[in-house]
Amino acid sequence: MSLFSKYTGAGNDFVIVRGEPLGLRDAGALAATLCPRATGVGVDGLITVRSLSEEVVRLRFFNPDGAEFSTCGNGSRCAARYAVDRGLVPPDHILVTDDGEILARVREDDVALEYALDARVERELRARVGPVERDAWLVRMGTAHLVIPVPSVEVENFDDLCRPLRWREDVGPEGANVHLVAREGGMVFIRSFERGVEGETLACGSGCMAVAFALRTAGEAGDRVEFVARSGSPLIVEFLEAGRIRLAGPAVFIFDGVFPEATP
Structure with missing residues (x-):
């Protein structure tokens, strides 16, 4: 039997497994087995964590459909917490992803x-x-993000509204994540439709960074943007020196489980 752990980052939840015991098994097929909410653990994605040194771990990310993608903000935060919880690295450490360190x-x-x-x-x-055409930004930050300011994120039939936007021809052949954002009392409320999940997730870390970047570029935000995710959890994006950006928020352990060795 092989062990997995479930973590959530502001409501964005993941199955995390060690990469070493997984060996040559197909992590994409494992994601397609474990991620579905009706027949599996019920998460937004799978992450493998492989130790490279006492201070560095390598991450890989898989959507519930089994497709691998390059990086994930909340997933990386969950994996960082997992790696510290398991004693793989100290509290300050390096994550290596396909998009860099x-x-x-x-x-x-x-x-x-x-x-x-x-x-x-x-x-x-x-x-x-819905019936209204609005200004929007297409942000490229690894993945494409379509950012749409709205008066309120409390819209009906969210998935139905966002699905055709996710597949717009002008966002590229792989489509885009879609984010509706509304500013209220100094906070930015965000709802996200994520590709690969093909539906709404309760938070999207990379989406918050993309929104913050778009707002800052447009002169509508400063160096710190405070978000309220659909889960109600806070996520904070800060722009640092030398073109760096910080994403901060909660990352919480939920439970451990096992999957059988026969799983692909």
């Missing part, structure tokens, strides 16, 4: 990541949300 700082349930920012507002466009 990330400095992680774990302080019990609070986990912060520091990135070398590689983002750009690719274009401004118009997006129809």
